[in-house]
Amino acid sequence: MNILAGLIAGAARLISGVNVRWIDSEPDPRQTVYFANHTSHLDFVVLWSSLPAAIRARARPVAAQDYWERGLRRAVAVNVFHAVLVARRQAQPAPDPREAIDHMVEAMGSDNSLILFPEGTRGTGEEVAAFKSGLYYLCQRKPELRLVPGYLSNLNRILPKGEFLPVPFISRLTFGPPITLKADESKAEFLERARETLCRLRNL
Amino acid sequence: MKNLDPQLVWAFAGVLGLLAVSSLIGLVLKTAIKKPEAQATISNLNARIGAWWIMSAIFALTLVIGPVGSLVLFGLMSLLALREYVTLLPTRRADHRTLFWAFFIFTPLQYCLIGIQWYGMFAILIPVYAFLFVPTRMAIAGDTGAFLERASTLQWGLMICIYCLSYTPALLMLKIPNYGRPAKLMLYLVLVDQLSDVLQYVWGKLLGRHKIAPVISPNKTWEGFVGGIATATAIGAALWWMTPFSPAVAAAVSLTITCMGFAGGLTMSAIKRDRGVKDYGTLIKGHGGILDRMDSMCFAAPVFFHIVRYFYVR
Numbered sequence: 001m002n003i004l005a006g007l008i009a010g011a012a013r014l015i016s017g018v019n020v021r022w023i024d025s026e027p028d029p030r031q032t033v034y035f036a037n038h039t040s041h042l043d044f045v046v047l048w049s050s051l052p053a054a055i056r057a058r059a060r061p062v063a064a065q066d067y068w069e070r071g072l073r074r075a076v077a078v079n080v081f082h083a084v085l086v087a088r089r090q091a092q093p094a095p096d097p098r099e100a101i102d103h104m105v106e107a108m109g110s111d112n113s114l115i116l117f118p119e120g121t122r123g124t125g126e127e128v129a130a131f132k133s134g135l136y137y138l139c140q141r142k143p144e145l146r147l148v149p150g151y152l153s154n155l156n157r158i159l160p161k162g163e164f165l166p167v168p169f170i171s172r173l174t175f176g177p178p179i180t181l182k183a184d185e186s187k188a189e190f191l192e193r194a195r196e197t198l199c200r201l202r203n204l
Numbered sequence: 205m206k207n208l209d210p211q212l213v214w215a216f217a218g219v220l221g222l223l224a225v226s227s228l229i230g231l232v233l234k235t236a237i238k239k240p241e242a243q244a245t246i247s248n249l250n251a252r253i254g255a256w257w258i259m260s261a262i263f264a265l266t267l268v269i270g271p272v273g274s275l276v277l278f279g280l281m282s283l284l285a286l287r288e289y290v291t292l293l294p295t296r297r298a299d300h301r302t303l304f305w306a307f308f309i310f311t312p313l314q315y316c317l318i319g320i321q322w323y324g325m326f327a328i329l330i331p332v333y334a335f336l337f338v339p340t341r342m343a344i345a346g347d348t349g350a351f352l353e354r355a356s357t358l359q360w361g362l363m364i365c366i367y368c369l370s371y372t373p374a375l376l377m378l379k380i381p382n383y384g385r386p387a388k389l390m391l392y393l394v395l396v397d398q399l400s401d402v403l404q405y406v407w408g409k410l411l412g413r414h415k416i417a418p419v420i421s422p423n424k425t426w427e428g429f430v431g432g433i434a435t436a437t438a439i440g441a442a443l444w445w446m447t448p449f450s451p452a453v454a455a456a457v458s459l460t461i462t463c464m465g466f467a468g469g470l471t472m473s474a475i476k477r478d479r480g481v482k483d484y485g486t487l488i489k490g491h492g493g494i495l496d497r498m499d500s501m502c503f504a505a506p507v508f509f510h511i512v513r514y515f516y517v518r
Binding site (some may be wrong): 017019124157162163165167168169170204 | 283286287288289291297300301303304307409485486
């Protein structure tokens with residue numbers, strides 16, 4: 001599976017032409033949550049393939065159970081990417097959100113990292129939507145957790161929502177310095193601060 | 205190995221010698237000059253030389269493989285160049301399928317036409333059919349915002365990145381009496397054009413004082429322009445033996461190649477300044493993207509092709 005993962009990572013970098021930049025930040029093998037804006041089905045695989053191989057091997061994407069649960073998709077998601085599948089709020093019957101957090105904490109163990117798209121669903125690429133609460137609850141459970149923002153540009157142009165054939169563009173991934181939850185921070189304050197940290201990377 | 209005619213081998217031996225000498229000079233500069241302000245220039249120079257080794261090896265390999273090798277190489281370069289170009293365009297969601305046609309239908313088709321030697325269709329596929337197809341497909345997509353800007357910038361990109369660039373391997377279609385295989389003519393064009401770029405850079409770094417177009421390109425100087433064009437033209441004339449030209453004609457043709465190349469570099473730089481970027485990409489270490497390297501070829505190749513075709517093909 002390591003060879004397959006390497007091939008997929010190489011193909012993802014080739015197709016997306018991704019130019020990876022670490023600004024005031026650098027790859028760090030410590031346990032981290034990488035959070036990014038979400039505009040394309042390619043987002044996860046491009047972000048994942050842009051991490052150095054050693055970090056990539058321990059970075060698990062958090063993905064929607066309803067989309068990834070069936071057949072081949074599930075096989076790839078689980079065996080190659082070690083995806084953490086969580087139920088979305090719109091799933092039927094409505095899931096208990098605490099269960100998803102438990103699931104993520106368990107998946108992280110002591111040294112796995114997560115890749116998370118806190119908007120919850122793909123946007124159009126113009127605005128970054130408000131973050132769902134999961135990021136906050138996760139930090140409450142693991143207060144020292146490092147959150148590294150990664151802004152993805154142009155992936156919505158390569159494979160926009162609703163299209164099935166990709167068109168080549170050069171994309172860009174900008175990582176910024178890590179943030180952590182502050183002791184006295186409310187949920188709304190924290191989520192907005194995390195969102196702003198991500199948006200600031202857009203024009204750097 | 206049937207493509208290895210002796211003149212081609214001599215020309216490549218020359219390139220190899222040039223690369224070796226450049227690497228040596230790069231090494232000497234790196235060890236001899238310790239001034240911190242010169243470090244960036246020298247390490248960029250060495251990166252450029254390193255990239256030249258790789259580019260020359262790839263080009264030599266595809267030339268030895270034969271026409272298919274050259275067509276695949278330039279076809280891929282067209283795709284990569286177009287990718288760099290459209291990334292800078294104000295495309296919209298509605299342009300997705302038009303872009304798909306540009307990349308995956310028109311680009312392969314253009315190079316296939318060279319492969320089957322259908323000159324008549326090669327010459328009009330982009331300027332007639334793609335030109336009319338692009339706005340039609342965009343109209344069908346239904347988004348009228350900035351319509352003319354979207355359609356015309358894409359048409360322009362197809363002309364530069366596919367049509368103009370494809371004229372280089374199109375030389376392989378030409379049947380020149382008493383000349384043999386035109387592969388060495390393609391090498392000649394690439395040599396003169398790229399040497400002109402390199403020599404303009406070298407003369408500019410050594411003597412450059414007076415900026416030629418400060419708004420567009422701070423690195424282009426009159427000294428670089430005159431020195432580079434003159435030396436590249438002289439080299440082009442000295443290489444007359446690998447062309448169907450006489451020495452005097454080879455000089456005139458080389459002057460045309462180098463001047464068109466300069467025009468290409470200037471024009472493609474103007475686009476970069478308009479879009480606020482320094483380079484089109486980061487694919488070639490020290491050079492930038494494919495379009496940063498091939499900008500001069502895009503302008504020189506079509507003119508060179510038509511000069512040869514008009515005067516030397518019967």
